[in-house]
Amino acid sequence: MNKVLIIDDDKELCALMKKCIEHEGMIALLANGGIEGLQLVDRNKEKLTLVILDVMMPDLSGFHVLKKIREGSNIPVLMLTAKSxxxxxxxxxxxxxxxxxxxxxxxxxxxxRVNSLIRRYTTLNPMAETDNESVVLQDMLIDKANRTVTVHDRLIELTGKEFDLLLFLARNKGRVYTKKQIYTQVWDDEYAFDDSNIMSFISKLRKKIEPDPEHPVYIQTVRGVGYRFNKEV
Known part of the structure; x- marks a missing residue:
């Protein structure tokens, strides 16, 4: 069953959103501030399907909460704001x-919006729900069990971290990640982050998997933000 976390200091609005979400057959959790919201995220990290997050809150801003969520989770986040x-x-x-x-x-x-995000996350991105299946793309096969990668039926030799990096991006294709988010997820370590280290790994990986590393098909650069795996392949 889908579980949605609502983080908003407007208690009346929270109650209304909770009622509507539960009417759709989902579970709704409430947090009336950013600190409480992050605590609920930590306790339910593997079970949440969506977070609805207000920007303006008295204890922690929604931006701060979002940043903390993204350091350890790829769960979809729908942001609410009173500003346009x-x-x-x-x-x-x-x-x-x-x-x-x-x-x-x-x-x-x-x-x-809620149903669209949940559908994209759980239906159009089935790898978000399973951890053992291979990732099958148009011209690439990532075999998680055997830790092998083939591109155009050619076996590609990758180091352990290169494989982990490719698998992480491919399993979440279409989603944009900052370098720090990638480091935290792939290296499982929030310390000793080195921006140039991530760029070096991306460059080496592209040279091995891309037909033309200067014009990458698989791993795309999102200028000023980070990287994403091409959702069209």
Whole structure:
């Protein structure tokens, strides 16, 4: 069953969103502040399907909460804001938000966004729910069990971390990650982060898997943000 975490200091709005989400047959958890929200994320990290996150909260801003979530989780995040400022939306999206909704909004629009994000995460990205299957792409096969990669039926020799990096990006194709997010997920370590180290690994990996490393097909650079695996392959 899908489980949605709502983080918003507006208790009346939280109660309304909770009622609508539960009406759709989902479980809704409530947090009336950023600190409480992060605690619930930590306790339910493997069970959450979506986070609805308000930007303006008195204890921690939604941007701070989102940044902390993205350091250890790829769960979809729908951000809510009372502002229509484009700069706020850009900031949220660059930090890893998946969608944005400006207050006031209709419940119908909210639920449409919620259902769309959940469908994309659980149906169109089935690797988010299973940890053992191979990743099958148009011209690439990533065999997780045997830790092998073939491109155009050619076996590619990768180091252990190169394989982990490729698998992580491919399992979450279409999603944009900062260098620090990649480091935290692949190296499982939030310390000793080195921006140039990630760039070096990406460069080496591209030379091995890309037909033309100067014009990559698989691993794309999102200027000013980070990297993503091409969702079209």
């Amino acid at each position: 400022d484009e700069e706020d939306k850009v900031s949220g999206l660059q930090l890893g938000a998946d969608d944005y909704l400006t207050k006031p909004f209709s419940i119908n629009e909210l639920m449409a």
